Amino acid sequence: MTDPHEHPEDTTATPRAPPPCKRLSWQKRNICSRSYFMIVVVFFPVYIINVIALLLYVHYNNSPGEPVIMPSDEATRSKHQQRAKSHGLTSSKSEFVRDVFLPRIDGVRAGHVQKVSLVPGKRHEMRTLSLKPLLFEIPGFLSDEECRVVMQLAQLKGLMESQLMVQEGQEDLAEELNLSPEEIFNLLDINQDGQLQLHEILTHSRVRDGIWLTPENLREIYAGLEADEDGDDLLSLEEFRRLSSDAFQRFLLQRGVKSSQLVRNSRHTWLYQGQGSHPVLQDIKERVTHLTQLPSMLVDLSEPLQVVRYEEGGHYHAHHDSGPFYPETGCTHTRLAANTSTPFETSCRYITVLFYLNSVEGGGETAFPVADNMTYDEVSLIQNDVDLLDTRKNCDKGNLRVKPTKGTAVFWYNYLSDGRGWVGEQDEYSLHGGCVVTHGTKWVANKWINIDPDYQRQARYQQLVSQQQQQEEDEGDEGPRPRLELHNSDIRQDL
Ligand code: OGA
Ligand code: CA
Ligand code: CA
Ligand code: FE2
Numbered sequence: 001m002t003d004p005h006e007h008p009e010d011t012t013a014t015p016r017a018p019p020p021c022k023r024l025s026w027q028k029r030n031i032c033s034r035s036y037f038m039i040v041v042v043f044f045p046v047y048i049i050n051v052i053a054l055l056l057y058v059h060y061n062n063s064p065g066e067p068v069i070m071p072s073d074e075a076t077r078s079k080h081q082q083r084a085k086s087h088g089l090t091s092s093k094s095e096f097v098r099d100v101f102l103p104r105i106d107g108v109r110a111g112h113v114q115k116v117s118l119v120p121g122k123r124h125e126m127r128t129l130s131l132k133p134l135l136f137e138i139p140g141f142l143s144d145e146e147c148r149v150v151m152q153l154a155q156l157k158g159l160m161e162s163q164l165m166v167q168e169g170q171e172d173l174a175e176e177l178n179l180s181p182e183e184i185f186n187l188l189d190i191n192q193d194g195q196l197q198l199h200e201i202l203t204h205s206r207v208r209d210g211i212w213l214t215p216e217n218l219r220e221i222y223a224g225l226e227a228d229e230d231g232d233d234l235l236s237l238e239e240f241r242r243l244s245s246d247a248f249q250r251f252l253l254q255r256g257v258k259s260s261q262l263v264r265n266s267r268h269t270w271l272y273q274g275q276g277s278h279p280v281l282q283d284i285k286e287r288v289t290h291l292t293q294l295p296s297m298l299v300d301l302s303e304p305l306q307v308v309r310y311e312e313g314g315h316y317h318a319h320h321d322s323g324p325f326y327p328e329t330g331c332t333h334t335r336l337a338a339n340t341s342t343p344f345e346t347s348c349r350y351i352t353v354l355f356y357l358n359s360v361e362g363g364g365e366t367a368f369p370v371a372d373n374m375t376y377d378e379v380s381l382i383q384n385d386v387d388l389l390d391t392r393k394n395c396d397k398g399n400l401r402v403k404p405t406k407g408t409a410v411f412w413y414n415y416l417s418d419g420r421g422w423v424g425e426q427d428e429y430s431l432h433g434g435c436v437v438t439h440g441t442k443w444v445a446n447k448w449i450n451i452d453p454d455y456q457r458q459a460r461y462q463q464l465v466s467q468q469q470q471q472e473e474d475e476g477d478e479g480p481r482p483r484l485e486l487h488n489s490d491i492r493q494d495l
Helices: 026-061 074-087 144-157 181-188 198-205 215-225 237-241 247-255 279-292 296-300 455-474
Strands: 113-119 122-130 135-138 267-271 305-310 315-319 329-331 344-346 349-356 366-368 400-402 409-413 415-417 423-426 432-434 437-439 442-450
Touching (some): 122 400, 181 198, 296 442
Antiparallel strands (some): 135 409, 366 432
């Protein structure tokens, strides 16, 4: 909810509207906290009852003759894998029979190495880096030549700023909802000690407009606004009351914001990988399909390849590539196949494959601050002076870092399995970021595989795309590009 790790939006290219609390200011966010609290208090008991009812239903409706796809059922699993590979998803008229089992690679344990064959005549070694998230590294996934081609194609196309500068003047939700300063204060005061610690403000505020607040610049803001009169780094209710609701934002904008103070500081572009695209790009896509063992249609219908370039001083603070999934969450890629409009939207990136296109002279590691941690506690990620999400400062304090080496691919699952062969909950441990580049430039590419955790919606989407392709083939209109009018229209414009 108060998830400061979500992308700040790849503004122009991936319109990933975050769940409703994400873009809100510290005051605004807490309205969400309150609604969240209401949801927990009111709906949680109802949810539990529903789960029990569902379990009973499943129990009494599974006659022994009916196949149930379970991960432990190897025979069923491989049969379904076969089918998934050959057909994509199968469908009946309106309800789709769920007969696809998405394979998940077994990591065994951190440090485990397995051989994989991805290209004829060559075996790659794939090392498990962590189980939480399920994360692998494959050296030599791309050849030097392939890296060169991808960088060159990106340069030819032109890269744009990944995060645009901040806009002023947004409506104030706190005012609209008539929350009193006391109510806001209470919501911010996580430990309920009657004072606002720096980290309590940071947890709620700093992704506002993509500006990344640090404890130091929060102190500067306090000084500039004379907010913390007794200078104890804490805001009392009295001190808080004297601030106007948008005081922080106004102060920051007046002072001016540098790119190093944003959530990310890089440039990127998108490279289409379908029919008619450069053979290297098509090969990479096929290799990714092999690697992930997913039905090729899922990979074909995913976002194009994103190529990212960081200059010296570039970074990307820790984030999740995809947001959490609630029943009301929609996925960007299946938006037009959804029956109903959804209040929240995220990009539903089941897997991230990250390729290093060059070896970086200094810095630029990919950090996974909580990989294989015992627990995931969002609040304790940000202490008063150590913020594990800050990849300009604290990359060395996290659990795992991957050094960027030309041709190496890393890949991980951003979602868990639902235990029945489909996409389940978000894996919070997949939190990661790009450490600051201290020497040279850094080039990476991202291949995201989009799958809607709502099986019906994914199936409907694939059916719509297939129908459309069929229709266009019948009309003899065969262009070099796939006819994905339904998919990522905003990205397509940029291809
Ligand atoms: C990303 C990302 C990490 C890196 O582009 O989403 O997390 O090391 N990149 O650049
Ligand atoms: Ca407090
Ligand atoms: Ca104080
Ligand atoms: Fe990322």
